[in-house]
Amino acid sequence: TKRVAVLISGRGSNMSALIAAAMDPSYPGRIVGVLSNRPDAKGLETAERYDIPAVAVDHKAYASREAHEAAVLEALERLNPDIICLAGYMRLLSPEFVRRFEGRMINIHPSLLPLFPGLDTHARALAAGMKLHGCTVHFVTERMDEGPIIAQAAIAVEADDTPDRLAERLLRAEHRLYPHALRLVLNGSVRMVNGRAVTASQTAGSNEDD
Numbered sequence: 175t176k177r178v179a180v181l182i183s184g185r186g187s188n189m190s191a192l193i194a195a196a197m198d199p200s201y202p203g204r205i206v207g208v209l210s211n212r213p214d215a216k217g218l219e220t221a222e223r224y225d226i227p228a229v230a231v232d233h234k235a236y237a238s239r240e241a242h243e244a245a246v247l248e249a250l251e252r253l254n255p256d257i258i259c260l261a262g263y264m265r266l267l268s269p270e271f272v273r274r275f276e277g278r279m280i281n282i283h284p285s286l287l288p289l290f291p292g293l294d295t296h297a298r299a300l301a302a303g304m305k306l307h308g309c310t311v312h313f314v315t316e317r318m319d320e321g322p323i324i325a326q327a328a329i330a331v332e333a334d335d336t337p338d339r340l341a342e343r344l345l346r347a348e349h350r351l352y353p354h355a356l357r358l359v360l361n362g363s364v365r366m367v368n369g370r371a372v373t374a375s376q377t378a379g380s381n382e383d384d
């Protein structure tokens with residue numbers, strides 16, 4: 175079973191969904207550690223309650239972005255992960271960092287990418303008059319929120335939605351999507367090949383994992 179590390183910055187509800195899913199013995203990975211760039215992230219306490227090693231690498235404690243990232247890298251490599259999941263991790267990662275884990279680092283984003291990369295996705299979907307909203311799990315590449323898509327889920331936008339209501343409903347879809355998408359990557363059903371997400375059926379015959 176593969177080793178999964180999770181990077182967070184706050185609440186960590188997606189991290190919790192991953193931890194819960196991975197507790198099923200038939201799940202093809204286990205969460206071996208959680209890292210946060212914020213020492214006050216609620217998700218750190220949650221991870222500890224599950225007996226998962228959880229550490230803060232406080233970005234404010236480092237003189238530069240580079241120095242912080244080097245410390246994150248060191249803490250991460252100690253966990254020796256096969257796959258890294260960004261779950262509400264709100265720091266940009268350098269191209270070198272991203273390249274080091276190419277095809278092995280995934281992220282969840284609260285929109286139907288390529289629509290609405292960046293922040294305030296719920297308000298922007300409402301302002302655009304979208305009738306559908308959703309979330310995306312994608313491989314992390316050097317261009318933020320632009321990596322190859324592994325899986326998506328959509329929800330209906332309701333007439334009286336506010337950004338908060340929409341975010342809350344979408345979060346429940348995120349909690350179902352992320353464990354599903356991680357499973358696809360862990361068992362080799364989806365891989366990143368030449369900058370694209372390729373499903374096992376597209377590489378039939380070359381996949382021993384299914």
Ligand code: GAR
Binds near residue numbers: 183
């Ligand atoms: C989630 O909605 C996630 O999709 C979003 O932050 C939230 C984290 O919540 N991520 C991004 O906006 C990434 N740019 P959580 O800490 O409870 O999982």
